[in-house]
Amino acid sequence: MIYESETQLLYKAKEAEGLTFGEIDKSGRITNENAKGHLGQIIEESFFGYAINSIAEADFENLGIELKVTPIKTNKNGSISAKERLVLNIINYHHEVTKSFRTSSFWSKNQSLLLMFYEWIPEVKRADYRILKSHLHRFSEEDLEIIKRDWEMIVSKIRDGKAHELSEGDTVYLxxxxxxxxxxxxxxxPYSEIPAMQRAYSLKQSYMSTLARKxxxxxxxVSISNASQLKTQSFEEMLQTKFSSYIGKTLDEIAQEKSIEINTKSKGFLQQFISTLLNIRGTSLNDIEEFSKANIQFKTVRLEPNGIPRExxxxxxxxxxxxASEDWEESWIKQNFEETKYLFVVFEYKESEKVNPQRKLFFKGIKLWNMPMQEIEGRMKDFWSLGKQTLNEGVVLERRPWGSSYRISNNLPGPSSNGLCHVRPKAKDGSDKxxxxxxxxxxxxxxxLDREYIASAISL
Structure with a gap:
C-alpha cells in the first residue's frame, strides 16, 4: 500500500496502539522467539503491507519517513526507559567521507522517523508485547545542531584514518x-590500512529514554540550550560559558552571590551546585533534557594543591x-566507559592545610570527558582480562596485620597496577560482603579510576 500523506500514515500507525504483535502478525514470524529484528518485519509486512527490504532510502520513500519499532521497559521505580539504543543505518566509511551532512546517508534516511514504541517485559513471549505509542519524530532545532556536530565528529575521525578508534562516548546524541x-x-x-569494526549510526539509549519519557x-x-547558541558553540562550549563567570571563586563567594547555603558534605551538594549555577534551582539533574539525552553523569573532583585529588x-x-563469565564486548565496564560522558565539576584547595586550615574550596571549572577508545581497548581491557583470569583461577585472600587490628588483602588488580583503574572496597563496613x-x-x-589518571584527564 502507498500512503499518500503523513496524515494518512500516522492515522494508520495509531491503529496499532494497544495491539500485540501476535494480533498483528499474519506471516507466522512471531513464532520464532530467537529471530532478531523480526518484530519490525512484522509491522512492515503484516501491518503496513509492504515487502521487507534493505533499500538505502527511507521506508516510506515518497514521504521521506523511516519506520522504527523500538522497545521500552518499566523500571523498578515505575519510570520508563528505552531498553536499547535505536540503531539506524550502517556507515559506509568510503562513501560517507565524500558527503556533507545534508547529503549524508544518515540524513537522507533518518530525518523523519515513525517510531512505534512497544513494551518489553521480561519472561513474556514476544507475541504478547504490546504497541504503546506511535509517534512521528523530527529533530528539534536544538537537537539538530548537536546532531550535526556529532556527525561531523564521526566523519572527521574517518577522514583522519581513525575509524577504528570511533567510540559512542565521542559524541552527544548521535x-x-x-x-x-x-x-x-x-x-x-579509506585513509588507513587498519580494519575498523562495522558501525551504524544510532540514537543513544539515553536519547531514546528521554524521548520515551516525553x-x-x-x-x-527543562532545557538549558537554544538553537542560536548551538549554531555558534558546541554543547561543551555552551556549558563552559554558563560556568565560566564563577571560576576562581570560593564556594562561600558563590553561595553569597546566589543567595544560597552550600553544604559540601550533603549528598545533594553536586545537584544543588550545578542547578544553581545553571539558574534552574530545584530542578533534578535527571530532568535537564540535554544531560538526560546525552547520558551525562556527574562527578565532583577536588584537587589538592599539588593538582591531584586526594581520593x-x-x-x-x-x-x-x-x-567471571562475561565477554569483553558485553562487559559493564566496556559499555559504560564507551557510552557515557562525564561532567567533572572541579574544585581545588589552592593552598596547603597549614596555610588554608579552613580548607576553602575554589571552583576551578568543568570538563566534559569520555574515555578515549585507545584506553578502553588498551589498559582498561588488560585490567578486565587480568581480573577475569584471577576470578576464574581463584582469588587469594590473606589476613594481614593493620595497626592494632588486621585487614584482608586480595590479589585482584589494585591501585597503581596499570595507571588507569583498579579494584578496591566500597562498602558500608567490613561486614558488608x-x-x-x-x-x-x-x-x-x-x-x-586512579586519582593520577583523573588529574591528567581533567587538565583544566
Whole structure:
C-alpha cells in the first residue's frame, strides 16, 4: 500500500496502539522467539503491507519517513526507559567521507522517523508485547545542531584514518555503534590500512529514554540550550560559558552571590551546585533534557594543591559472577566507559592545610570527558582480562596485620597496577560482603579510576 500523506500514515500507525504483535502478525514470524529484528518485519509486512527490504532510502520513500519499532521497559521505580539504543543505518566509511551532512546517508534516511514504541517485559513471549505509542519524530532545532556536530565528529575521525578508534562516548546524541556479532565484522576504511569494526549510526539509549519519557509518559523536562547558541558553540562550549563567570571563586563567594547555603558534605551538594549555577534551582539533574539525552553523569573532583585529588574516583560496585563469565564486548565496564560522558565539576584547595586550615574550596571549572577508545581497548581491557583470569583461577585472600587490628588483602588488580583503574572496597563496613565465584566472601568492591589518571584527564 502507498500512503499518500503523513496524515494518512500516522492515522494508520495509531491503529496499532494497544495491539500485540501476535494480533498483528499474519506471516507466522512471531513464532520464532530467537529471530532478531523480526518484530519490525512484522509491522512492515503484516501491518503496513509492504515487502521487507534493505533499500538505502527511507521506508516510506515518497514521504521521506523511516519506520522504527523500538522497545521500552518499566523500571523498578515505575519510570520508563528505552531498553536499547535505536540503531539506524550502517556507515559506509568510503562513501560517507565524500558527503556533507545534508547529503549524508544518515540524513537522507533518518530525518523523519515513525517510531512505534512497544513494551518489553521480561519472561513474556514476544507475541504478547504490546504497541504503546506511535509517534512521528523530527529533530528539534536544538537537537539538530548537536546532531550535526556529532556527525561531523564521526566523519572527521574517518577522514583522519581513525575509524577504528570511533567510540559512542565521542559524541552527544548521535552515536556510531558497533554492528556485528563478532570481531570478524570489520570493514576497510579509506585513509588507513587498519580494519575498523562495522558501525551504524544510532540514537543513544539515553536519547531514546528521554524521548520515551516525553512522548509516552508525557513528562516535562527543562532545557538549558537554544538553537542560536548551538549554531555558534558546541554543547561543551555552551556549558563552559554558563560556568565560566564563577571560576576562581570560593564556594562561600558563590553561595553569597546566589543567595544560597552550600553544604559540601550533603549528598545533594553536586545537584544543588550545578542547578544553581545553571539558574534552574530545584530542578533534578535527571530532568535537564540535554544531560538526560546525552547520558551525562556527574562527578565532583577536588584537587589538592599539588593538582591531584586526594581520593581515587569510584564507580559501580562489582558483580564478580558477571565479571567471571562475561565477554569483553558485553562487559559493564566496556559499555559504560564507551557510552557515557562525564561532567567533572572541579574544585581545588589552592593552598596547603597549614596555610588554608579552613580548607576553602575554589571552583576551578568543568570538563566534559569520555574515555578515549585507545584506553578502553588498551589498559582498561588488560585490567578486565587480568581480573577475569584471577576470578576464574581463584582469588587469594590473606589476613594481614593493620595497626592494632588486621585487614584482608586480595590479589585482584589494585591501585597503581596499570595507571588507569583498579579494584578496591566500597562498602558500608567490613561486614558488608559479597560472594566470589569460588565461594569465598569478600568486602564489597567497586571499579575505581586512579586519582593520577583523573588529574591528567581533567587538565583544566
Amino acid at each position: 552515536g556510531a555503534c558497533t554492528k556485528g556479532a563478532t570481531k570478524k565484522s570489520v570493514r576497510s576504511q 512522548v509516552v509518559s508525557k513528562e516535562t523536562m 581515587h574516583m569510584s564507580f559501580k560496585n562489582i558483580n564478580f559472577n558477571d565479571w 559479597i560472594k566470589l565465584p569460588g565461594g569465598q566472601m569478600i568486602t564489597k568492591q567497586a571499579f575505581w
